[in-house]
Amino acid sequence: GAVYEITKDPIAKAGENAKQEAYKQVIAEADSFEEYQEFDSDEAAAVLSEAGITGNTIDEAAVALKGGEPVGYVITGTTSEGYGGEIQISVGILNDGTVTGVAFLSIAETAGLGMNATKPEFYEQFSGKQVEQFEVVKGGTGADGEIDAMSGGTITSRAVTGDVNAALTYFNNVLEGGSADE
16 A cells, blocks of 8 residues: 555656657647546547447547647547557547547557557558548558558557547537637
8 A cells, every 4th residue: 555655646647748748749739738628528428429439438638739729639539449458549630620640548459460550650641631530441542531451450450540530529529619718
């Protein structure tokens, strides 16, 4: 019990620092991030359920600020659909719906296969795209939201893409419309 009390705060601080680094990675133009105060996990679950998205949760959302003005959101979600278990990512989405990046907070996929999702060649396929949903295809061109599946890592490709799609669904149904500056 004593060790827990001593390590609790440093562990929480390290976790928060990692989260802030991930936020900065996905929306580099923001100078600060604030917790989205109206986040409701039950509402997020209902939105995903209504959209037919299963195996995903929205864990939290943050407002990305530049000069005190909201420029977008960072949505953190978890999927249970990974080959090696749960995958947790943060997705940056600008106010206009453009995905700016994906950062991995937790992933334990097969080395050399599913872990290739953490390489820029895979996750940068989402950046700069403004689509309703992404689709995993083999030999994708990147057009119209196509995500080229990783060779030997199709399950992971689908899991990560599903997580990004869950974030987009939450953004389009809850956040879009500027509720962050209320």
